[in-house]
Amino acid sequence: ELQLVQSGAEVKKPGESLTISCQGSGYTITSYWIAWVRQMPGKGLEWMGMIYLEDSDIRYSPSFEGQVTISADKSTNTAYLQWRSLKASDTAIYYCARGSGDLGPWGQGTPVTVSS
Amino acid sequence: EIVLTQSPGTLSLSPGERATLSCRASQNVNAIYLAWYQQKPGQSPRLLIYRSSSRATGIPDRFSGSGSGTDFTLTITRLEPEDSAVYYCQQYGTSPITFGQGTRLEIK
Numbered sequence: 001e002l003q004l005v006q007s008g009a010e011v012k013k014p015g016e017s018l019t020i021s022c023q024g025s026g027y028t029i030t031s032y033w034i035a036w037v038r039q040m041p042g043k044g045l046e047w048m049g050m051i052y053l054e055d056s057d058i059r060y061s062p063s064f065e066g067q068v069t070i071s072a073d074k075s076t077n078t079a080y081l082q083w084r085s086l087k088a089s090d091t092a093i094y095y096c097a098r099g100s101g102d103l104g105p106w107g108q109g110t111p112v113t114v115s116s
Numbered sequence: 117e118i119v120l121t122q123s124p125g126t127l128s129l130s131p132g133e134r135a136t137l138s139c140r141a142s143q144n145v146n147a148i149y150l151a152w153y154q155q156k157p158g159q160s161p162r163l164l165i166y167r168s169s170s171r172a173t174g175i176p177d178r179f180s181g182s183g184s185g186t187d188f189t190l191t192i193t194r195l196e197p198e199d200s201a202v203y204y205c206q207q208y209g210t211s212p213i214t215f216g217q218g219t220r221l222e223i224k
Contacts, residue, residue: 035213037161045153045161045204047213061212062117095160101208102151104163104172 002026004034004096004107011113012086019082020110022096033100034079036070039109040092050100051079086114118142118207120216128222135192137219139205144185149209152181152190155218156201164203165190197223 007021022034035050049060053072060070069082079096094110097103119142129135139150147168153161163172165181168188178193192199200223205216 044218045155045206045215047206047215059211063212097161101149101213102163102166102172102206103153103161106160106162109160 002098002105004098004105006094006096006107006110009111009113011115013116014086014088014114016086016114017082017084018086018112019080020094020112021078021080022107023076023078024098025077032098034072035097035099035103036068036079036081037095037097037103038064038092039095045095048081048094052100053077053079086112088114088116090114117212118145118210118214120205120207120214122203122205122216122219124219125217126220126222128224129195130224131195131197133195135190135195135199135221137190137192137203137221139183139188139190139216141186141188141207143210145188145207146209147184147188149207150181150183150188151206151208152179153204153206153215154201155204161204192221195223199223 003025033050033052036048038046048064051058051070051072053074072079091114097106121140123138150168152165155161169181180191202218202220204218
């Protein structure tokens with residue numbers, strides 16, 4: 001069964017850095033794109049960008065380019081989402097999902113809280 | 117970017133009824149690049165429909181999608197209590213990928 005397992009909830013202060021992860025199991029995710037999607041509290045879904053693990057091709061939404069970094073480690077079947085300096089407005093649940101268009105399956109989500 | 121506007125914002129129906137959810141795009145979307153998702157409280161989204169009318173694996177045939185151009189529809193027949201959720205449309209034919217704001221379906 002295809003499954004994406006994300007890292008656990010994070011509580012950070014403004015200005016801190018953070019990396020969250022998404023590891024695939026049950027298949028080789030290097031043959032697929034992995035997308036990252038943000039869901040702010042009580043809000044809808046926002047596509048942030050995606051990465052193709054086989055060749056590290058990365059695409060960003062203009063809304064998120066420069067704000068986050070997407071990367072991957074092909075050897076561990078893992079994709080990453082990184083912030084250099086968190087803001088309170090980064091508080092959200094972050095999902096990874098397989099695909100470059102329609103998305104599925106999805107990870108369980110990583111809640112990130114940024115508060116002083 | 118393509119803006120997707122979903123209506124209604126909230127839909128309240130009884131079990132056994134039929135739900136019709138609308139997704140309107142700000143510009144033409146190739147139907148093969150339109151998907152629908154279901155998100156229940158506290159859960160991750162789940163792919164229901166891709167290519168505007170193809171059901172994802174394991175999705176019952178009560179769920180169907182249709183549409184073309186700028187107007188797309190998700191229809192759910194014979195509503196069940198478990199269908200209570202927020203439903204999102206998504207287009208992936210033009211970068212950046214965008215989602216609608218969601219329609220909340222309540223089963224009375």
